[in-house]
Amino acid sequence: MFLNNELYEKYDLLIPSKFEGGFLVLALLEKIENGELEEQFTIVDIRNTLNEISNQYQQPSVPNTERLLKTLLHYFLRNYAEEPGRYYLTDYAKSMVVLMRNKIENPYKNFPLKASFEKFFVIRFNQIKSITDLEERFGRIFIEGPKKIINDHLEALDDELREAYGNLGKILQADEGSASTMVRSFTIEFKKFGERAEDITNAIGTKDKFLRELQRTVDLFFDLWDKFKQPSNKEEYGVLENLKTDWRKSVEIHNDITGYFKAVDSKISNIRRQINNASDKLSELHEHFTVRATLRLQIKKLLGVALNNAVYHEDGAAFTNNLPLKSIVTETIRLFYPEEYDFGSVTLNRVVQIPADDEYGRQEREEIESKIKRQQNINEWLEAGKGLLKNQGTLNVKEFMETIMDSGIDMSVAYEVAISLTTFASEDNDIDIEIERQIVILKNTKLLLWKTVLKQPMNTIS
Amino acid sequence: MENSFKAAHEYDFLKEEDVEKHFADLNISLLSGRHIDNRSYRLFSILEKYEDQWRDYFCNLYQLSLVHNIFDGEVFYYLEFFSSGKARFADNSRHKPLTEMQTITALTLLDMYYQKYFEDQKIITWTDLRRQIEESDHKENYQRILFNTIRVSYSESEWQSAEKKFRDAITSFDKLGWVVKQSAQGEELVFEIRPSIHRIAGLYEAELADFNNFSLQLKTPEII
Numbered sequence: 293m294f295l296n297n298e299l300y301e302k303y304d305l306l307i308p309s310k311f312e313g314g315f316l317v318l319a320l321l322e323k324i325e326n327g328e329l330e331e332q333f334t335i336v337d338i339r340n341t342l343n344e345i346s347n348q349y350q351q352p353s354v355p356n357t358e359r360l361l362k363t364l365l366h367y368f369l370r371n372y373a374e375e376p377g378r379y380y381l382t383d384y385a386k387s388m389v390v391l392m393r394n395k396i397e398n399p400y401k402n403f404p405l406k407a408s409f410e411k412f413f414v415i416r417f418n419q420i421k422s423i424t425d426l427e428e429r430f431g432r433i434f435i436e437g438p439k440k441i442i443n444d445h446l447e448a449l450d451d452e453l454r455e456a457y458g459n460l461g462k463i464l465q466a467d468e469g470s471a472s473t474m475v476r477s478f479t480i481e482f483k484k485f486g487e488r489a490e491d492i493t494n495a496i497g498t499k500d501k502f503l504r505e506l507q508r509t510v511d512l513f514f515d516l517w518d519k520f521k522q523p524s525n526k527e528e529y530g531v532l533e534n535l536k537t538d539w540r541k542s543v544e545i546h547n548d549i550t551g552y553f554k555a556v557d558s559k560i561s562n563i564r565r566q567i568n569n570a571s572d573k574l575s576e577l578h579e580h581f582t583v584r585a586t587l588r589l590q591i592k593k594l595l596g597v598a599l600n601n602a603v604y605h606e607d608g609a610a611f612t613n614n615l616p617l618k619s620i621v622t623e624t625i626r627l628f629y630p631e632e633y634d635f636g637s638v639t640l641n642r643v644v645q646i647p648a649d650d651e652y653g654r655q656e657r658e659e660i661e662s663k664i665k666r667q668q669n670i671n672e673w674l675e676a677g678k679g680l681l682k683n684q685g686t687l688n689v690k691e692f693m694e695t696i697m698d699s700g701i702d703m704s705v706a707y708e709v710a711i712s713l714t715t716f717a718s719e720d721n722d723i724d725i726e727i728e729r730q731i732v733i734l735k736n737t738k739l740l741l742w743k744t745v746l747k748q749p750m751n752t753i754s
Numbered sequence: 755m756e757n758s759f760k761a762a763h764e765y766d767f768l769k770e771e772d773v774e775k776h777f778a779d780l781n782i783s784l785l786s787g788r789h790i791d792n793r794s795y796r797l798f799s800i801l802e803k804y805e806d807q808w809r810d811y812f813c814n815l816y817q818l819s820l821v822h823n824i825f826d827g828e829v830f831y832y833l834e835f836f837s838s839g840k841a842r843f844a845d846n847s848r849h850k851p852l853t854e855m856q857t858i859t860a861l862t863l864l865d866m867y868y869q870k871y872f873e874d875q876k877i878i879t880w881t882d883l884r885r886q887i888e889e890s891d892h893k894e895n896y897q898r899i900l901f902n903t904i905r906v907s908y909s910e911s912e913w914q915s916a917e918k919k920f921r922d923a924i925t926s927f928d929k930l931g932w933v934v935k936q937s938a939q940g941e942e943l944v945f946e947i948r949p950s951i952h953r954i955a956g957l958y959e960a961e962l963a964d965f966n967n968f969s970l971q972l973k974t975p976e977i978i
């Protein structure tokens with residue numbers, strides 16, 4: 293996994309920590325630049341500087357000079373050959389410090405991006421006459437420096453914006469101060485964003501123009517190759533082959549630079565998005581400043597209350613003092629697992645209204661009414677029969693049936709009455725049923741029956 | 755009879771192709787408490803397109819209110835009980851209270867949302883959370899709650915257990931749509947806080963409206 297083992301092993305020597313020589317190198321270079329020390333300095337200078345560092349940063353003790361020298365002599369310090377006991381800082385030491393300073397105070401910070409683009413990525417008229425010209429100008433090795441400068445530039449921009457976000461955040465977090473002073477502080481920070489956004493827009497314009505021109509140059513090399521006449525001898529074949537190689541080289545350069553600009557584009561769009569987002573937020577803040585600040589303050593307080601009321605619990609935390617817990621809708625979704633899911637939507641049956649059939653209703657009603665009427669008749673005649681039996685002590689079934697039929701009621705009713713009356717008589721022990729084996733015929737019917745007389749002895753008649 | 759025909763007509767949108775295709779996802783997501791914003795673009799656009807019909811659907815069939823909320827310029831939808839129907843809270847199968855750890859985490863994240871207010875995406879890592887525990891104004895409270903003791907430093911296993919507590923809460927918020935988790939299991943915790951985290955403030959709306967009274971009430975049991 294770790295390919296460059298040497299780098300890992302020597303890391304502490306390459307970047308010593310702050311009290312192990314790191315600060316010493318920074319301080320020595322600063323003193324040399326200020327003229328306090330000469331380029332070559334002595335062990336006494338080193339000791340003094342170490343003492344100063346320890347005092348400044350309130351260290352409990354001054355580190356051992358010999359031990360530090362041993363570390364720093366690997367990469368940061370050298371003995372001066374002609375004057376033993378004198379030392380000087382190596383180029384590595386100086387470049388390390390410059391690198392750190394540049395990260396903090398990027399030199400491109402105040403240099404517009406557009407200017408860098410124009411300086412390095414431009415093709416002037418008649419500048420590219422041969423593939424050598426193109427390679428010398430934009431070949432992979434030659435363009436590496438300018439690429440790095442643009443990258444440093446973008447990094448500086450990104451750092452600057454990050455710093456501005458930090459400042460904005462601090463302004464927002466500060467609970468004091470009136471809304472108007474806050475907005476003023478925001479506006480100062482945002483001025484930076486505005487300038488950067490404009491610079492980026494200009495730079496992109498320059499870059500697009502350059503890429504178009506580069507494409508045109510590539511096309512030119514293609515044309516030279518494409519339009520070369522059909523070769524007729526070895527020399528001409530050689531020329532044609534060279535033209536083809538030239539075009540291929542130009543395509544390679546083009547691909548390398550477009551690839552690089554793609555990366556640049558994504559960085560730029562990221563920065564632009566951040567700028568736009570921050571600008572949106574500013575305009576929003578103008579409108580909602582007070583409301584939002586109040587809300588933010590309330591939330592801070594609520595968080596404070598929640599934390600104050602919480603105690604340790606193995607699984608998380610627990611609230612004391614009845615701090616209310618809030619609920620979120622969670623319907624239990626029950627999924628059953630049928631063997632087959634039927635996802636086809638089922639069309640529900642609609643209720644069909646059938647209009648009332650009056651004729652059918654009337655017939656049914658008549659039938660029901662006639663049945664009720666018939667039942668009523670049966671009951672009436674049954675009662676009448678019982679009355680006769682009671683009053684007269686005897687009842688001739690044949691005659692009684694004929695009387696019923698004479699009153700205009702059909703035979704089935706008379707028959708039902710006779711049966712019911714006979715059943716009634718058989719259930720009552722006081723009534724005798726006298727049946728003679730003599731067939732009688734009911735008049736106007738085909739009905740034959742035994743001559744039957746129901747008798748109730750007179751002493752049982754009340 | 756007339757009413758049932760009318761109701762059938764109102765649910766016709768469920769037969770639209772885009773709705774039918776994503777119905778199960780959307781229905782289950784919302785009913786399980788999820789907050790849907792335009793990160794879940796398909797579901798969000800279907801909700802937006804048939805917003806009124808969905809509102810009727812959830813109101814009539816579940817007695818739940820579909821809420822359209824805006825915070826920090828972003829719309830998000832979620833389901834809420836009608837204020838008159840609070841009795842339904844008695845039915846445990848229909849709601850789930852946030853745990854204490856979830857509540858603390860949500861309020862912390864809402865506070866952090868404001869710390870990153872000017873950034874386009876509010877990306878938070880475990881390192882950021884750890885900084886809250888080690889350096890914020892509330893560091894002592896955090897340490898007391900997470901480690902049960904306040905010390906200068908904590909062992910690796912203590913940090914792991916604290917991280918797990920946050921990770922569990924963040925995972926549940928990912929399901930609720932309050933954050934979008936970007937890290938996989940076993941990786942350092944990285945997630946984006948969505949504007950819907952503001953719902954936690956909405957849940958404590960009544961307490962926030964009369965904050966002084968609320969904090970006084972909390973102190974009472976301690977005095978007794």
